Amino acid sequence: MDNSRNSKLPEKIPTHVAIIMDGNGRWARARGLPRHAGHRAGVDNLRRVIEACTEFGVKYLTVYAFSTENWRRPPAEVRSLMNILEDVIDRELQELHRNGVQLRHLGRLEGLRPMLQRKVRHAIELTKDNQRLVLNIAWNYGGRDEIVHAIRRMLEDGVRPEDVDETLVSSYLYTAGCPDPDLIIRTSGEMRVSNFLIWQGAYAEFYVTPTYWPDFGREELLEALYDYARRERRFGRVPGPLTTG
Numbered sequence: 001m002d003n004s005r006n007s008k009l010p011e012k013i014p015t016h017v018a019i020i021m022d023g024n025g026r027w028a029r030a031r032g033l034p035r036h037a038g039h040r041a042g043v044d045n046l047r048r049v050i051e052a053c054t055e056f057g058v059k060y061l062t063v064y065a066f067s068t069e070n071w072r073r074p075p076a077e078v079r080s081l082m083n084i085l086e087d088v089i090d091r092e093l094q095e096l097h098r099n100g101v102q103l104r105h106l107g108r109l110e111g112l113r114p115m116l117q118r119k120v121r122h123a124i125e126l127t128k129d130n131q132r133l134v135l136n137i138a139w140n141y142g143g144r145d146e147i148v149h150a151i152r153r154m155l156e157d158g159v160r161p162e163d164v165d166e167t168l169v170s171s172y173l174y175t176a177g178c179p180d181p182d183l184i185i186r187t188s189g190e191m192r193v194s195n196f197l198i199w200q201g202a203y204a205e206f207y208v209t210p211t212y213w214p215d216f217g218r219e220e221l222l223e224a225l226y227d228y229a230r231r232e233r234r235f236g237r238v239p240g241p242l243t244t245g
């Protein structure tokens with residue numbers, strides 16, 4: 001085993017990293033390729049980033065792969081993205097399982113075609129006891145939609161107004177049981193949250209890079225982790241050591 005790489009890790013590793021994987025289309029255009037080639041290259045990179053996260057000791061990785069707004073893309077691109085998800089499950093599931101990755105889905109599963117829903121459910125069930133890395137795939141996901149969905153379920157459950165607090169709301173989100181993200185990365189330079197983890201990301205650190213997603217590999221992830229380790233997270237407190245009273 002190569003331990004020399006580990007000695008270069010920052011001291012403070014975020015428990016939960018979330019990524020807005022943007023720039024596949026521009027990556028493809030820059031090479032004169034169709035957009036779906038960019039998405040395929042994006043999948044190859046996701047594989048690299050998953051591996052790097054397990055190497056660096058990140059415990060939760062959340063990736064924004066298909067938003068509730070992405071249905072507005074041309075039908076051929078939507079179909080191609082759905083096919084990519086199905087392919088990833090067909091081809092990568094056993095390998096992810098062997099590597100101790102637990103797959104979870106964030107978003108409205110019922111909006112996907114029935115066969116894809118079954119495959120996603122199977123992947124979740126197969127990997128549910130894996131502990132090395134939790135991989136949340138946000139697919140047909142929107143942060144506002146997630147909150148609407150949570151409120152509906154709370155009402156259906158007859159939750160009393162006086163019992164509603166932040167912990168309860170969190171427990172009704174798709175991310176129930178996951179710690180909030182410590183670091184949110186956005187590739188390809190846009191300075192927007194784009195309806196991603198709007199509740200959970202309240203205190204997350206942000207890292208934005210101009211690099212297109214297919215080119216954001218192990219080394220740049222490491223750079224983002226170094227950048228994160230240098231930051232002082234205050235959660236509303238004043239700078240300096242935590243004081244009481």
Ligand code: FPP
Nearest residue numbers: 021022023024025026042043065084085088
């Ligand atoms: C944004 O790039 C990327 C997407 C909408 C799709 C992301 C999907 C993948 C990386 C592959 C599938 C992942 C899984 C988990 C199966 P864009 O198309 O908006 O790029 P642009 O802004 O340059 O046009």
